[in-house]
Amino acid sequence: MRRIWLDLLTERATRELAKRTSRRSFLARVGAALVGTSALPLLPVARASDVPDDAALSGNVGDPKSCDYWRHCAIDGFLCACCGGSQNTCPPGTEMSPVTWIGTCKHPGDGKDYIISYNDCCGQSLCMRCRCTRTEREKPIYFTWQNNDLLWCFGTKSRAVHCSVAVVLGVATKS
Amino acid sequence: MLAIVLWATVATAGEPAVDYALNCQGCHRADGAGTPGRVPALAGSVGRFMHVDGGRDYLGQVPGAALSALDDASLAGVLNWIVERFGGETDFTRYTADEVGRLRKTPLVDVEGVRTRLLARAP
Numbered sequence: 001m002r003r004i005w006l007d008l009l010t011e012r013a014t015r016e017l018a019k020r021t022s023r024r025s026f027l028a029r030v031g032a033a034l035v036g037t038s039a040l041p042l043l044p045v046a047r048a049s050d051v052p053d054d055a056a057l058s059g060n061v062g063d064p065k066s067c068d069y070w071r072h073c074a075i076d077g078f079l080c081a082c083c084g085g086s087q088n089t090c091p092p093g094t095e096m097s098p099v100t101w102i103g104t105c106k107h108p109g110d111g112k113d114y115i116i117s118y119n120d121c122c123g124q125s126l127c128m129r130c131r132c133t134r135t136e137r138e139k140p141i142y143f144t145w146q147n148n149d150l151l152w153c154f155g156t157k158s159r160a161v162h163c164s165v166a167v168v169l170g171v172a173t174k175s
Numbered sequence: 176m177l178a179i180v181l182w183a184t185v186a187t188a189g190e191p192a193v194d195y196a197l198n199c200q201g202c203h204r205a206d207g208a209g210t211p212g213r214v215p216a217l218a219g220s221v222g223r224f225m226h227v228d229g230g231r232d233y234l235g236q237v238p239g240a241a242l243s244a245l246d247d248a249s250l251a252g253v254l255n256w257i258v259e260r261f262g263g264e265t266d267f268t269r270y271t272a273d274e275v276g277r278l279r280k281t282p283l284v285d286v287e288g289v290r291t292r293l294l295a296r297a298p
Contacts, residue, residue: 098210102201115196139244155213155214169205172197
């Protein structure tokens with residue numbers, strides 16, 4: 001059977017790698033990566049007390065595909081959870097904008113206000129599923145940095161907006 | 176992973192850090208890196224303004240600061256926090272609410288021009 005180009009490419013890359021590295025160094029790097037990755041959750045950041053407990057929520061306030069989901073109190077756009085991504089991640093083929101609209105939403109379970117970042121996912125045309133318009137703490141257009149009607153695909157390769165995520169950055173109030 | 180990194184940046188927030196997250200971070204980003212060509216970086220440059228005539232005033236007059244929804248005391252607090260955190264400055268005269276209140280009454284118009292001239296003179 002004729003080998004396809006991917007096989008050839010993979011073989012060539014593997015042989016190149018084998019020429020340049022010893023098995024021992026490869027294993028050492030894999031080991032370091034495994035240890036490093038497992039250490040990440042242990043880094044001394046305040047987590048447990050600030051992580052909202054989404055698993056305890058039920059109904060629309062706990063459904064990332066709903067406009068009523070608690071993190072969506074100021075979202076204006078299409079929910080990435082309905083577009084092949086999630087409330088935290090962009091769908092494949094889109095790029096998360098580094099410039100973002102940030103506000104706070106109250107978690108219905110613990111009553112705390114959390115800092116939410118509404119990053120647009122950019123690079124494809126509008127998703128057109130799960131359109132939401134909520135305006136808590138939004139300001140009129142003349143406060144451009146607190147207005148969510150704007151396209152927020154700044155700093156991305158494409159200005160085309162596909163959908164929006166709602167990432168929790170931290171807790172806004174300690175009480 | 177992005178969420179974890181961002182979380183680590185803000186989770187232990189005191190008041191100025193929360194004010195930064197809600198009023199500045201959306202554009203200047205959690206690490207102060209900004210977005211080249213769109214939003215100036217704070218990290219590595221904001222401290223330089225403290226060492227040039229007019230630089231201190233600039234930070235209180237720049238539109239993102241002067242026109243923010245923060246009151247004078249909170250704006251002074253977040254400016255001090257930014258200068259320390261992203262400028263690496265520890266030995267500087269802290270902004271006060273009175274000073275910031277005065278500066279923000281005259282926001283800059285030619286922001287880019289003033290910024291370029293100040294940084295050209297800054298050490």
